């Protein structure tokens with residue numbers, strides 16, 4: 001069996017997605033996601049110029065060997081571009097293997113560990129009252145877990161807020177828009193949000209919050225400690241993870257569960273945090289962390305320390321990543337939760353899929369492969385549009401972490 005061709009498809013049905021389609025001499029094809037929000041074309045070039053030519057003639061059944069070829073063979077290892085390109089190939093090859101075996105992907109991974117995949121949705125509002133109302137709407141929709149982000153008085157476009165209470169789409173401009181940040185204001189406001197949420201809805205709903213890399217280690221520890229009475233499911237990316245020692249400080253001061261990993265690319269990014277038990281959830285997902293082959297290794301390492309998964313599932317990851325993640329979640333023994341921001345109708349039409357939502361859970365389908373396809377004719381109607389994530393600046397103009 002041989003790979004005879006591979007093509008990279010860029011489409012923008014509301015937002016940009018990069019998809020790799022690998023064709024074989026037996027007529028079976030596989031699809032992988034290679035989307036990197038705001039840097040899409042870097043991955044397109046990496047795939048088209050440096051990966052696709054090497055794939056032609058290879059045996060698509062040799063998933064592990066092709067993974068090692070692309071990782072070790074490139075010499076320049078790791079990084080978001082390389083690992084997304086590897087992920088796209090890996091997912092397309094797992095799709096092919098599962099189709100050849102006439103099985104849904106989760107069966108190939110080891111079979112079902114659970115029936116439904118608990119997801120969390122994104123509630124937001126311009127202030128506490130609006131956010132509390134949005135959380136209520138999610139509860140009414142059947143969600144068991146909800147991420148709550150609020151606008152903060154005095155902060156221009158605080159992270160996680162905008163475009164209606166149930167949707168949030170940050171990559172909104174042809175050049176990065178400028179948002180604001182002020183930790184002192186956030187620390188005075190965010191605990192009140194969670195106090196109000198618990199007063200209003202009790203302790204039944206699982207509540208999550210994303211710090212989006214904004215706090216210093218001391219500020220992060222302070223926030224985690226202040227949020228303790230409200231029993232969060234997790235506090236995410238509360239401080240940047242380049243310096244992982246910082247998480248020790250947070251841990252010393254709080255038992256609020258910590259989650260991190262959406263910008264990690266390999267097990268090497270996660271290893272120390274996992275082995276030192278400084279986090280509770282590892283949030284790497286298929287597209288950013290080298291596909292199914294590599295994510296499985298990260299999850300297995302995490303399992304040794306009772307750390308659970310919490311796949312990133314923002315809308316900048318295509319339905320191909322979502323579908324594949326759901327097969328992974330259906331199998332992985334140490335599953336925690338899956339993020340779920342719903343894609344637009346246009347996106348869902350370009351990527352026909354068989355996963356479905358019901359009462360706070362997603363369910364992967366039983367079609368062979370990962371269950372997601374691409375309608376190329378429809379995709380061609382939505383050409384690439386430059387769209388960037390915002391940047392963040394402090395009040396005095398200093399650049400901060402977005």
Ligand SMILES: O=C(O)C(=O)C[C@H](O)[C@H](O)CO
Pocket residue numbers: 037170210212262312313314315316339389
């Ligand atoms: O979904 C999340 O938790 C995010 O933090 C979303 C990210 O900002 C987004 O995926 C960046 O592209």
Ligand SMILES: [Mg+2]
Pocket residue numbers: 210212236237262
């Ligand atoms: Mg996040």
